[in-house]
Amino acid sequence: MKKVIIVDDEKAGRKLIKEYLKDFPDLILLGEANNGVDAVKIINEFKPDLVFLDIQMPGLTGFDVLTHLQELPHIIFSTAFDEYALKAFEVHAVDYLLKPYTKDRFKKAIDKIPTQIAENSAKELTNSLLMDSEKYPEKILVQYQNKLVTIAVDDIIRIEAFGDYSKIITNNKTFLSNYGISQLEEKLNDAIFLRVHRSSIININKIEELNKYGKSYDITMLNKDVVRVSRGYMETIKKLMY
Known part of the structure; x- marks a missing residue:
């Protein structure tokens, strides 16, 4: 079982991910956030294994959120903007889902998640960069x-x-x-x-x-x-x- 949190400022974006997650019973949704500040709070509180993360959001961007995390989960970015793809992989994202994406594309992203969940801190992310x-x-x-x-x-x-x-x-x-x-x-x-x-x-x-x-x-x-x-x-x- 892997714990999941969804972060997206658009309700439709969160709804789509929740719909696609129904095909993956081993992915357990713990909660969701619609802005960067709340995202930091909920991720640090629940320490999920996987986060679906939007980039442009009120309060903090998706990249800002990463710098405030106590432990770094696996990240799948979900965004309507393609210009951040290179930066996403620089921070070791599992995948980069460009909206709108299909269920098949979503599954390919899930398949990229390592079997063993690594417990990396946010400062270890900085070290890796x-x-x-x-x-x-x-x-x-x-x-x-x-x-x-x-x-x-x-x-x-x-x-x-x-x-x-x-x-x-x-x-x-x-x-x-x-x-x-x-x-x-x-x-x-x-x-x-x-x-x-x-x-x-x-x-x-x-x-x-x-x-x-x-x-x-x-x-x-x-x-x-x-x-x-x-x-x-x-x-x-x-x-x-x-």
């Missing part, structure tokens, strides 16, 4: 506005703690990572990315100048952001001085 197989990634997946995008690690100027999340600042944009700053610190090359404050990591290749400030230092980055070095991290900065 790191573009480099070496110890340190060259690209990472982050949130920008209402979508997920990849950015080159070399473009990162600095990282700033933002509650349980982190802001990643490049030359002209600020992105949001689901990882806390300490988790990002572990994943990035410590020869390039230095922790200079409990809430700040800098890319040493993006430093413009270092200025003495009392018993500490201020670091001016290439984008003119100024980052304070806390006393606890002074020795880290001194290692850069010759």
Whole structure:
């Protein structure tokens, strides 16, 4: 038996999936949602094995929903928009159903579901999207506005703690990572990315100048952001001085 949740802002879309599910008695419908915010709540509460997920919805998009999940179920996207197909498979979707679709097409999607349900967390999804197989990634997946995008690690100027999340600042944009700053610190090359404050990591290749400030230092980055070095991290900065 596999637990199922349907997420679609259109009643007709939810009704069609429920009708097609009648041919699959091992798929048990637990509930449904008509917007992204409610989808996050119901998926995190019931932890289904499979979610039929629309993409363009009120509140959060289907891709936004994925970034807020505690555990990642198998996903079959069901949408009227074909431009998201590539991104859907980048997040390891089982299939991409383009509305309107037939019962036969629905069955083909169901047949693609792995026999063994994998228990992946949403953060493991982010790990799987790191573009480099070496110890340190060259690209990472982050949130920008209402979508997920990849950015080159070399473009990162600095990282700033933002509650349980982190802001990643490049030359002209600020992105949001689901990882806390300490988790990002572990994943990035410590020869390039230095922790200079409990809430700040800098890319040493993006430093413009270092200025003495009392018993500490201020670091001016290439984008003119100024980052304070806390006393606890002074020795880290001194290692850069010759």
